[in-house]
Amino acid sequence: MASEKIYILNIETATKNCSVSIAENGVTLLCKEIAEQGYSHAEKLHVFIEEILEECNLTAKNLTAIAISQGPGSYTGLRIGVSAAKGLCFALDIPLIAVDTLESFARQVDKTDGLIVPMIDARRMEVYSAIFNSNHEKTRDVEAEVITEESFNDIKENIYFVGDCSEKCKAVLTKENFIFLENIIYPSAKQMSQISFDKYKKNDTVDVAYFEPFYLKDFFMAK
Template sequence: MSLILNIETATKNCSVSLAKDGITILAKEIAEQGYSHAEKLHVFIEEVLKETNTNFQELKAVAVSKGPGSYTGLRIGVSAAKGICYALNIPLISVDTLQVLARKVNIEEGIIIPMLDARRMEVYSAVFDKNHTRMMEVQAEVLSSESYSEIEEKAYFIGDCQEKCKTVLTKDNFHFLENIIFPSANEMSILSFQKFNNQEFEDVAYFEPFYLKEFMLNAKK
């Protein structure tokens, strides 16, 4: 039995789940306009463990959403995950934030394009097929009317920047799933379990979130 604690703080959604063998047992989350991660994260961790009658010592690993996303949110989540892993001497697992978001969508045909807001018309994006297999690596891009113009199949856009995306992404085969906004620790469960089984662990001392900082620096020039 593999009990894994999942932490997702890359966006305004502060989310924690406990999973057993890849299936979520309990999740707690809240998405607020003002980031409340510093106040809520450790409370959610304690509540999830208490309500499932789980002790910290029973955890086999901690998984954290690695980004891209909010600099502050990522730092808070990674710091908490590292602290628990170091104290318990258990593995640290990192999961791609956009992959977590993509798993909130189930489609029969087409592709899934998760996007997270960066600033102005900039987004963090990736592309996944209907089986949630990555087709394009995570990138930072400035959206325009030419973005994804080569795509002819159905494309489902999700994330927290859909309103601004709609102003430039107007092809008839583009669909916006307005109710799917933030990634959640609930969808991390199967991904972290797969990495646990494959022993894809991070170095607790040296692991850093994936900020896409180089793009941000270049954009300022």
Template structure:
């Protein structure tokens, strides 16, 4: 038996789920424009344990979304996860954020292309097959009307980044899912459990999020 706390804060969605043996027992999440992660994350964790009548000490591991995504969101999630791992002496598991987003849909043909908004015309994206195997490297990519011209397969574009290009990528091969904006901790349950079983764990002391791009501080001009 494995009880795992799953934390997803890489996007505007602050999402936390408690899962047992790969199945979600309870979940809390909220997506707001003004990132509420710092205020909501620990509150959500407390609510999960109150709802399930379990204790932090019952946990076998903590899983966290590793990125790419929001610099601030990733820092908050990873810091919380590492703090709990230290306090409870349990292992840390990391999960690819784009894989979590890809797992929001099920396909029988084509390619899943999860896209996380990286501002302007840029997205964090990768390619996944119908079994959620990554078949292309994760990129920070600027999208225009010439993107993916060499691909003939059906492309399932999902995430808040994808919807920016519905008027740009208009070929019939592009399929959009406007109802799916962000990854969720719910899809982490099965992945984190598999990694726990396979002993695919992180070094808590040295683990860092996968930012993909350097953080740039924007300042107002005087």
């Protein structure tokens, strides 16, 4: 059992980044992704899945489970990713794993101090965000919040901000302990690998028929 190979296909479509990875026992083997101004998920997602399996010398039948980034994020992007994941799970009769988008996003930050705040743009000065410590443990749950000069003022330690809304947030979040890591823009399927593997080992899966993405806001408010 110790030598069993668990292959999980990870799908991340919550933002403009269309990202797919394949992982063996929690280690990313290969990732394909593209972030374009116009959402290209419908055109790219299935192509990436086919290419990634072929390049890893695997077939869909080798997959143990599918993991999907559950949101929050773009309504359209989430729908496309979830539909693809559900279709594969039904066809292959394998489990579906839901991964918190902001948790996997936070894992791109490798710091030994302070807090991590991944943010996804939600129109105007609003963002979807959560707070994690340097061990990537969530210390404040996901919120849709309007960023003002008062935001995060009660936190004295360093805060590392990542996301596609850094430019607009930098204008109001100006304290010395506010640090923007501008090279980290979108969540990626790379960081889903360990999370989805840990969930699989705990049998932490979702119902393929009834699972819905975590939109956080109503459709008419989504970007």
